[in-house]
Amino acid sequence: MQEPLFQINPDRNKPWNDLPDLPIHPELYRTVDIMEQLANAKSALGRLHGRSVAIPNQGVLINTISLQEAKASSEIENIFTTDDELYQAYSEEGEEAGIKGAPKEVLHYREALWTGHEHLMQHESFDLNYFIEIYRMVKQTNDGIRPPSAHIYIKQGGTGPNAGTAIYTPPRGKDILEQKLQNLLDFVNDDEKYSIDPLIKMAIAHYQFEVIHPFRDGNGRAGRIFNINILTQKGLLDLPILFLSRYIIDNKNDYYSLLAGVTQRALWERWILFMLKAVEVTANLTFDKINDILAAREGIMQSIEEDxxxxxxxxxxxxxxxxxxxxxxxxxxxxxxxxxxxxxxxxxxxxxxxxxxxxxxxxxxxxxxxxxxxxxx
Structure with a gap:
């Protein structure tokens, strides 16, 4: 009997210490549908990259687009704030005593996004400290990788009869998380040994980070920051400005069900297609927003000069x-x-x-x- 291409999780109530190391088998991502969607995603991302490089005032992107990404990613974790509350909090940044609740959490996410970007600018590659730094910034804590004594499991949401029961239990045990994370880091950093297109690599790496689930909390937000930082580290964007979480929040149920689909049924193709589509859609969305902002800026500039x-x-x-x-x-x-x-x-x-x-x-x-x-x- 032929060995399966990916060993699924056999028991959702036990820690998945046998989570397969990366890379995954090429047959799982070298499909016609994935290659077609990859071309669409790369085209949209390349157009966004070209447009963003040409903008003289990078502050427009650094402050506005990344703030919206932070807001959307936080909404996925049921952290909601209005635009008015968020912009007021952002305008008061530096006066932290007056900023509370959801707006403060969103600002911490945005700061973590840039902390990750700056870490990579200094160190050029991902390392364990990268993950710890963004986690600490997101959660405003001083701890790190969860210890073996932390019995973490992912619960069924909602109010039905299965609410609160385990749907997945991440790896647990002495040195296991560090070993799994080191394998993930090797996979992301070594493009010669693991010569996979960076967008496919991002999709695979995001799944792997989420199922390793290395922290007590904040793994979802840290994992989505990881996505965008991969794009800048691989040179697909100069700045972490992709509005990627907008697609995920708009398709939140699919996002979680497709993550589970890999774990329980090895449905890698569906997961990778979802992430590639997310890149395509949000690259086009971000491109359009940038163009609209620049057109508005030009119109206002003209009005001020003339009137x-x-x-x-x-x-x-x-x-x-x-x-x-x-x-x-x-x-x-x-x-x-x-x-x-x-x-x-x-x-x-x-x-x-x-x-x-x-x-x-x-x-x-x-x-x-x-x-x-x-x-x-």
Missing amino acids: TKIRKPEQLVQMIFTQPLTKVSHLTDAKIYAENTARNYLNELVDLGILEKRTISGHHYYLNMELYRILSE
């Missing part, structure tokens, strides 16, 4: 497009204008219908309505 006598219009426009909510202090801290000048110019943009003045918790904010609309769509 006002505002000095340093480039710097002002750059500031109001760095985040949706601007405060007078943002302009004064950046040493662009004195306080009265900054306030007068922002109020002038309100009169032009470019900004909307809002008072929240006694503080005055100026909302870039076009940027807000584009990001919220």
Whole structure:
């Protein structure tokens, strides 16, 4: 009898210490459907990469797109915040005492995304500390890989008769998690030994990280950060700006059922197709958002130059497009204008219908309505 290409998990109630090491058998990912979807995903991602490189103000991408990715990824874990709450919290970043609840968790996710990116810029490859750093940032904790004494299992959700029962139990035991993670790191880092297209490698690596489940909590968010950091580490993007979690939250049930499909029935093709489709759809979505933002920026710049006598219009426009909510202090801290000048110019943009003045918790904010609309769509 021929040995199966992938050994599935035989007992969801026992730790899956026999989780197969990577790589998986090539027949599991070298299918016609996967190759066709891979071409579509790479084309969309390449177009996004080319567009993002040409943007003079990278802050537009760094602050706005990655913040939306953080919000969507957090929603997958049932951490919800409104755009208004999030943008207010982001505009107050650095004044952490006033930021609480879901907005604070989303900001920690965004910071973890950039922590991972910066780690790779310094070290050039993934290592165990990479995982620990992003986990600690996401969860705001000082612990690390869960110990053998931590009996973790994945529960059935909902309110039905099986709610709360185990649907999967990740590996557990002395040195087992470290060995599984080291195999994963070797697989991701060594492109000569494991010469697999990086998008397929990302899909496989994401599954493997989630089933290793190395931390007490926060594995889902850490795993989705891992996805985007793989894309930058492999040179497919310069910045971690792909809005990848938007597709996952829109197809949340499929995401979890397809993860389970690999574990229980070795359905690798369906899982990889899902992740490649996620890259294609969100690369196109991110591309369109960037174009809309740049068009809005150009239109507002033209209006300011034609209808006002505002000095340093480039710097002002750059500031109001760095985040949706601007405060007078943002302009004064950046040493662009004195306080009265900054306030007068922002109020002038309100009169032009470019900004909307809002008072929240006694503080005055100026909302870039076009940027807000584009990001919220």
